[in-house]
Amino acid sequence: MLFNSYAFLFLFLPAVLAGAFLLSRHRTHLAAAWLVLASLFFYGWWDPRYVPLLAGSIIFNHLAGETIVRRGGKEGRRTFGVLCAAIAANLAVLGYFKYAGFFIASVSTLVGAGMRIEAIVLPLGISFFTFTQIACLVDVYRAPVRYRFVPYALFVSYFPHLIAGPILHHREMMPQFDGPAAYRLNYANLAAGVTLLAIGLFKKTVLADGIAPYAGPVFEQAPRGYAPGSLEAWGAAFAFGLQLYFDFSAYSDIAVGLSKMLGIRMPANFDSPYKATSIIEFWRRWHMTLSRFLRDYLYIPLGGNRHGALRRYASLGVTMLLGGLWHGAAWTFVIWGAVHGMFLMINHGWRALRGRFPPGPGWIVRTEGALAALLTFVAVFAAWVLFRAEDLPSALSILRGMAGLNGHALPASWLIEIGKSARWIASADLPGTAIRGWIGIHFGGVDAGLPRGLAEGRSPGMLISKSQLLWIAALFAIAWLMPNTRQIMARADAFIAGREAPATALLWRANCGWAIATALLLVASVSSMTRVSEFLYFQF
DSSP, rough: OOSSSHIIIIIIIHHHHHHHHHHHOOHHHHHHHHHHHHHHHHTTTGGGHHHHHHHHHHHHHHHHHHHHHHGGGGGGHHHHHHHHHHHHHHHHHHHHIHHHHHHHHHHHHEEEEEEEOOOOOOTTTHHHHEEEEEEEHHHEEEEEEEEOOHHHHHHHHHHHHHHTTOOOHHHHHHHHSSSSTTTOOOHHHHHHHHHHHHHHIIIIIIIHHHHHHHHHHHHGGGTOOOOOHHHHHHHHHHHHHHHHHHHHHHHHHHHHHHHHHTOOOOEOOOGGGGGGGSSHHHHHHHHHHHHHHHHIIIIITTTTSSHHHHHHHHHHHHHHHHHHHHOSSSHHHHHHHHHHHHHHHHHHHHHHHHTTSOOHHHHHHHHHHHHHHHHHHHHHHHHHHHOOOOOOOHHHHHHHHHTTOEEEEOOOOOOOOTTTTTTTTOOOBBBBBOOTTOEEEESSOTTTTTTTTTTSOOOEEEEEEOHHHHHHHHHHHHHHSSSHHHHHHHHGOOOOOOOOOOOOOOOSSSSHHHHHHHHHHHHHHHHGGOOOOGGGGGOO
């Protein structure tokens, strides 16, 4: 079931809230059990066949955790073996559904054996609920603590986060799920939650879905041999990067808003990552709960920064490589993770080197900051091509276009606005034919001097349009200049404490003005739901 669907907004959500509020009057435990059943129904709406998989995973891991606690955690005999067996079982299930086809295809290509496996449908959210439970098992092993089954089942299956995160931590959430203040009707919580829901829906249905059509064509045609020019390639990369930004930000806002309605606070998962001035800062702002998981359960156990620079960089590389593989079973994701690992190594190395010298005058510091922000921006959006492309050759073709190696072209219609009398145009051909100027820009049509893809059968729809440029400019303005949701909702206490949110003039208040604004956002969002689409992180 999608958050951006009529069934969720007008049937499922009201029923769930009403049931939780009514049952909590009698016992919190009953309200928690109701939410477990609602979450399983929510998950089964997509495909009921995988509900037993989720339920079985919950039961298995709860029993494993109970066994670890009874044996005394890391102080008990043979407890480490129980932990390893439980983790191996979780990874085996995840590996079968998510990576079996990728592994067999890769081995088959490597040895030329022609091996095949039938397509396996990836259960929604399997990466999220698997790693959530692995983290819980590791923590229970380190510091044994016993959880009742119903709160634990809700912790894993909780519908606001189940499909695409954030990745929850049991010490943050379990006391809330089992606490007396949860699931109580509170009008302040309801008002803040509805506002968060409205903001998230607007980001998804209006902003992310609005720019999505401009991201698809280049990425879809690249596997067919299409070689985009520089403007097209950058336009596609910008469009996809902004679509992903607002799509994932939308899901995170909605998850927090739904929880706030129930009196539950969620961890922040998104903090204006495109405002980052370094790759290190980017990963502190993008998918924050995943970054926390990778740090606590991969990077630090691998050695972190405790054993010298070489071990630190090796830990960074392995962590980001596995982080890339977590996102998807394809070499493009693996290379995307490796590239970000390389970026982080360079970033840490530069910081260590720069720290040996005094900062210099203010203008030098400001210039360095601006250059760092620009370099981070280019690196992140170039890497998004690997994240989105269907295969490695397609990604390389688009990256070549971004580097200007596929030539430069503009829509022929732009020629009318530029004017044929411009001094640098060397031909008076009609718009729609290729016109070569001394600066090497071509306008549509066919030209033997252009690379394949630019010259052969070029589709006019592939060239960047004025509307695409306006969408890109508008969304960048929102991402860079507007306060983020956590800043706007600072008074709502909807997020588990994190970095302090700076003050903003758009600070939310439970007043008439914000009620009208929320209503307008909801109307705009619901009106745009005629083109319902999945959230991008559903595939991970």
